[in-house]
Amino acid sequence: MLPSLPDHALTELGRTGGSPETLALLARDQDTRRLLVLRAVLDGATASPACSPGARQRLREDWALLEEAEAARTGPRGRAPSTAGPSGPAVRTGLLQPLLGSWAQRVLHTLEAADGDPRGQRDLAAGLDHFGAVTAAIAARAGTPFAVRLTAHAGTLVLPSVGALHTDDPGPTPVDTVCRGGRLTLRRPGAADVVVHLEDGVGAWSGSRAWTSAYALPGLLPGTGPVPLDDLDPYRTVHGGPHYYGLSGPVTLDDAARKHWLQAWTGTATALRLGGEGRLTEAAALLRCLVPLAAPPGQSPDGRSHGACSATRPEAFGAVLSSTPPNATAFATTLVHELQHAKLAVLGMMVTLHHSDGRARYFAPWRPEPRPYEGLLQGAYAHLALADYFQRRALGEADAARRDEAWGRFAGYHAKVTAALPALVGSDDLTPRGRQFVEVMVDTHERMAAITVPRAHVVRAREYVRAARRLWVQRHAVDVRRSRE
CATH class of the missing domain: 1.10.287 (Helix Hairpins)
Structure with missing residues (x-):
């Protein structure tokens, strides 16, 4: 059941603030909606004529792997899927990652348009293949052993929170994936195996040049988890390009760019606190993911771009999209701005x-x-x-x-x-x-x-x-x- 919003919470939000309880209420509303949307994807794909029998079977197997990962942490195996799907702590974090909401929205839209449309059917197949990678990443994080066949698209297989395998083939490429003892082995035709060692939180290391580890920034407050800086997920921006005023496209960061983000991030908690302790508390409670964007078009006479852009996406609660922040104060200002959009978007869903x-x-x-x-x-x-x-x-x-x-x-x-x-x-x-x-x-x-x-x-x-x-x-x-x- 979706939570209701009491009057005192509406007043807090009207002041652009929010107590920890009110912020938790917003998050709980979005988490519940996410699980319902994921169940809608499962039901919609199962019933859609655009979804092949093989794809439907694979989706059921992916869902079963989530159930297995959950049961390994919380109780007996063999339970039937709940109305909204797996939701305990072992699986919940993976299902609630912001960009999976973007994926779900895209797949639901594709399900409506894919019947009889070859391009739509290809998009749907790629979308369902991505869910297989998501479930593999969640199961790996939960410590559940498995052996599955995943599919890389456009030369990349992204395992959210883990990293990305780069292939030489732009078309669909099968990747046999085995998880044992905190280690992933990725095997594809005509290439050497890639062995990936999982790390706590976000990321995984490998000696292969074909692998890029996911990256995260330290938590804003002591004891809080790392904040993913996601430059890998294929669903991190709107399908077909940016649809926001003045917004640039996604960017993949090199080591120097990641260090620049870290440098600005290191002072952001202090900069937020200078504008009131509530701003820091708010960011720590609501921010779940950062998506780096390229600098917006336009250059100064020195040939360098000095502009900035940022956005949130209602279907990706907890994600803030931003071009590289020049410093901590600018980063804090961006977070204050964008988190208000996130709060108001949730409020508009509740009331x-x-x-x-x-x-x-x-x-x-x-x-x-x-x-x-x-x-x-x-x-x-x-x-x-x-x-x-x-x-x-x-x-x-x-x-x-x-x-x-x-x-x-x-x-x-x-x-x-x-x-x-x-x-x-x-x-x-x-x-x-x-x-x-x-x-x-x-x-x-x-x-x-x-x-x-x-x-x-x-x-x-x-x-x-x-x-x-x-x-x-x-x-x-x-x-x-x-x-x-």
């Missing part, structure tokens, strides 16, 4: 906040084009959290230059939210709980405004919003009027 028709007609000073109501709400919520973060940094900063910089960032974010709130509050599309949520946002915004800010920053921020609004009206006022007619 109906509005009944907007989705037409893009609202001014948002952080985007050049009109936004739909949901987009305006998402942006205002993330900017409100960033205003809170930088105000707390400014109030606690002893160094005058850094304090002044933090006040400038606060003023900019706060002014942008000021411009968005009237449209949010004035909408007739809000539900009662949606109005409660937005009114808490307003109250939070007003409380921030009660603290004195250096006037020069306030003036610059307000003038920026005015200029953005004038330009927006020149470009879009006619189109917006037409959309309302």
